Amino acid sequence: MTQLVTQTVPVLDPNDTRPLLQIRDLEVGFKTQYGVVPAVRGVSLTLYAGQTLAIVGESGSGKTTTAQAVINLLAGTGQVTAGQILFEGRDLTALTPKEMENVRGSQIGYVPQDPMSNLNPVWNIGFQVEEAIKANSDLRGKDLRARTIEVLKEAGLSDAQDRLKQFPHQFSGGMRQRVLIGIGLSSRPKLLIADEPTSALDVTVQRQILDHLGTLTRDYGTSVLFITHDLGLAAERAEQLVVMYKGKIVESGPSKEILANPQHPYTQRLVAAAPSLASKRIQAKKHDEAAEIYSAGGTDTALIDRAAIREEQAPTRDLITVEGVSKLYRIRTKGLKYTELLAVNDVSFGIKKGTTSAIVGESGSGKSTVAKLILQLETLTSGRIEFDGRDVAGLTGKELLKFRRRVQPVFQDPYGSLDPQYNVGNTIAEPLLAHKIGTSRERQARVLELLDQVSLPAATQFRYPSELSGGQRQRIAIARALALKPDVLVLDEAVSALDVLVQGQILNLLTELQTELELTYLFITHDLAVVRLVADNVCVMQKGRIVEAASTDDVFDNPQQAYTQELLAAIPGGDFEFGGK
Amino acid sequence: MASFVIRRLIAAFFVLLAATFLMYMLVALSGDPLEELRQGNAPNKEQLMDSLSARLNLDVPPYLRYFLWLGGVSQCFVGQCDFGVNVQGLPVLTLLEQAMGSTLQLVTSAQIIAIIVGLIVGITTALRQYSGYDYTITFASFLFFSLPVFWVAVLLKQYIAIGFNNWLADPVIGIPVIIVISVVSGLLWMSFLGGAAKRRLITLGVATASTAVMLTYFELTNWFSTPNVGIVGVVVTAIAAALGITAISVGLANKHAVRGALVTAAVGIALYYPMIYFVFPGMGMPLFLALALGAVVGGGAIGYFFGGRDRWQSARTSAIGAVIALEGFLMYWDAYFNSSRITGRPIATIGSSTPNLGGNFWIQGIDTFTHLLLPTIAIILISFASLTRYTRASMLEVMNQDYIRTARSKGLTQRTVVVRHALRNALIPISTVIALDIGALIGGAVITETVFGWSGMGQLFLGGLHDIDPNPVMAFFVVTGLLAVVFNLVADLLYASLDPRIRVS
């Protein structure tokens, strides 16, 4: 494996052939109650000065563990069990804790994953940047303060001087990530480890932050070890790519080469399934060619054809009509005062039977509130929601039960939406029981039928949610939603928490079920790429309003609003050519 | 902020009002206050019963009597408190004042020590999770947690007081005892300080040897009969304290701080003889406090002068000041020990002071100390356990946070990460618990007070309860209830002041 990497890495500086970072046969294990569990198994990679190398993999692939092992910041009980990490020829695994403290910050910087939890909430921003500089330099007093402001300005906080005394909770996610980048680069380290630095942020913010990070590291000549789950992002931001799967490297080399010509079956599947990569292609080429791409990725060939057929056959009357709907939240501030938040502002759209509509927007756009309003989990402030010609606002008792039988949700979090105390069979049978449908034998039969529909073996019914993977859980959530034979499924970020391959499988399943059961879908998502794959119509929401609503093709091929264009442009990896075999 | 406090106080007022009513009814209905007299065979039985009824308004039904009581208490708002009288006709307010003073004296030092020890042990166990030390402390705190305080108190009286007093009559430490104590103390220090195998062995060796040397020195100089610190003791302790506190606070690598601490120590040592001969004999409380303040300010000045912007200078100084003050107490030990009221049995088991003892500031101080010793140990044992567990849990929780990893990634030292980032955050919930603990302090010491014959709040409460006389019980409850409510508020305010995310307005 080492060979494979070194062969494909070009030497940038002919005078310095020594790599900056070289990992050799690294093994990392976590101690658990049941013994040592390996997380990284024999990883080798090489990074030269001035380069950016991305490690790509799904959750649990060991990519973050590898990065954390480099600066010896493994979470909890993790420890390096074998191998070497050579930084400028020095083995980092052999350093004493004291020596390691000197390497961190000054030699190797670190930008963590989640900006919300990585700044200490009780210290102000200025202090947290200052202590990083202080720990690695001799600057004190006024010079220190000046340098702190300089670092924050470089990181893109133009009003740094005024914000030094502010606390992390007074900063937005994007701002916090800028602060963390500033801290990571404050001592001009030779290597920066960026662990999914933007995965918690909205796409437009992500783009700004990564552009800025790119500029800074280029200017300082910093090498970057970039960790991400997003193949498109990796390809866009790094020259070198390392693909990890279950703790091992399956493929590595120059990004463009890997994307254009993936060798390993896993990489091939990953490239093919990455919707973010496909989205631009669809835009550029005709439908039939796009369909080919999907088939390569295992997505149903008939998907797009079906969409076209559905569109033709769709009845003219809307199944769900949303008219001028608003939702006002009164948030109680301290005392008797309230502030008002207009989460949804005069939103109107319609959904035809048998079609898939999507509401897209960034966090805080009000898209999930719309879903809750339709599901009758929240009450309207004003406006009107009709289902099948009837006003659903204020339904109570039996009427509400009847409505709920026909409109079922699938939630985002496959871990939170299943009761951990219930086994799968009982979970799926619960709606039947609650509505007192059938005898216990009939319910049992229906459970088996549903499990079959979502492609899970019958034995799954005796399992508990904690034993199942995210994808399996989401299948069960779908089966439960289908138990009452509803007309409409409201899918609130139903695939966003899943890894890309699994996401593809679930989308596939949903498409199959739609034709089989004539379902109508309302997709709530932040991910335009997913929309492209499944939706017939799109509403783009921003700050509680719908800014653009049209058919999917129109929105993607010919976005009218600046905001929509910005969203589309921010999809990572859009410019890349790739080939899947 | 002000509106928050006012709103909370109004809510607390009504809660307290309801609680006092409930309490009053419970006490009043718990029995018949005239029972004892009725069954007695005093000749003037009827007359006694009548006068008691009149004194306590027994002819008024309890729910109305409550309002009589409330009327008296509400005059506190105009500075004319009336808590009623007890069975003997004494005004409860006077009893309450005495009882509170006595109880506060008992619980204050115990609680402070318990907090300090609990915090330190909790933090160290969290940092060394799953070590032998951690398991030992965990077991010990479970054990302490399960101890009935009244039972422990009897054991303490038997072994610490009676046993130690007997031993002091002829204080001889045998060589086997010296060996055992030295090794045990070595093991304790080793497990407490931890580290790699080599460091642990060094700790074990040094601690064992120094304990052995110290005990042998005590034995040879007959120290326990005539305890004193002496100039040698002051020099050694002062320098050790200076270096030790510097090591813990900023680390010995900070040359400025070390120099400042040593100079402070030198000044303290130089003042030893002048203090002993000219100042100490005429010592009184005001002078004592002034000297303590002077020591803190002086130390701070020295620290500032020697640079390093080091806030810990003052702490160091007061430690040295304390060493010299200890000498004052030990100088008068002989006089105390042989006084006619003590007769060579210094550790007291009952009460809060020796009656008719006399003597100067130092002798009175020693007397208070010997009386406080046992109940303080009992209280510490009990509250130390829960504080340790709580501190440990909070530290573990915080140490797993992402921002701790980020702090490490900046290249900060382990000490900085633990103190500045982990402890600072863990203190938020811990301080809340400590505040609530303090609020429950006076009510929680009832049993300890009873066992050690300490005539404080506990006696007021139990006496009233025994006589089915609500007045003393209610006086007790007004104080504990007020304390609980006030410290609940303090806990909230502390939380808000420690956590910038919370802003009360």
Add this chain to the structure above:
Amino acid sequence: MSELNSALQDPPQGGGPSDETTIEQRQTVGLSQGQIVRKRFFHHKGAVVSMVVLTFVVLLAYTSVGLHMFGISIPGWWQWHWNATPPLVNSGVPTMSLIPGPGFGFGPHPFGQDQIGKDIFALVMRGAQQSIMIMVLVGLVGTGLGVLIGALAGFYRGIGDALLMRFTDVIITIPFLVIGAVVGRAVGGFGAPVLGMFLGLFAWTGLARLVRGEFLSLREREFVDAARVSGASDKRIIFKHILPNSVGVIIVSATLLMAGAILAETALSFLNLGVQSPDTSLGVIVSQNQAAFATRPWLFWWPGVFIIVIALTVNFIGDGLRDAFDPRQKKMPSPKALAKALARRARDARASK
């Protein structure tokens, strides 16, 4: 590479869970939550030992001097009644000797006798019976009330919640020992069961707050939303979803409540405000015999040891339950076991090459 390929031939159906979870999953396949908790509980050595010891103590207490309550009287296997006054043997010194040699064995009065000849073993057993019964009653009544009040407040929120919580504030302002003393003074004479029940009436406050918090957070969880949109009624949501998921918190704090209850009861009885003579409890025995400590220390030691053993084992069981319900606080294998596991893994790796 071939090894890798074979690993990949089985595509991660529905997404591969991370390796860290798989090992644990392998251990818990097909187990219900309850079974998993039981399994984890039995990993906690302290808790298991405590469980055995506590069971032994309870059996010993209830079988030795028999069951005598509510007019039922079942004799036990121990020869003395706790009120009998047989002649002093060996001037009351315990006859139990566990050192092999002459006198080895329990003898007629293993824990000794008091000055009038009462058998201390019988007395302590009866005291333990009463103390355990009060502990359990306080636990049951307190937990029942706490769950009821906390659940109502947390689930329905609004004005009812505010009122219930203010009521809780009122009770919580009064220290438990104080309210216990007042209650004990009033009903202590009616016997241990009544005392236990009345103490329980005031012991629910902490639990109510906890359960309310638990309900408040659980009712916002997605699976509760999911149940609601599948048409489940409030009753069904409370009893079938939220309550089973709060069971961990409830059981753990119920255990700690019981540990606190036995200490409170013995303290009250010690102050003569709990169980009243001629009935007895562990606290009463300590109280009656503390003056005799210098002359007959066994009168004092045995009841104390039993209090500590009961409180300690209950506390440890609570800790074990906490670990079992909250898998975040996992216990780690010893360094030795780890070294072995590492060596085994290295050997396997060599063999597979």
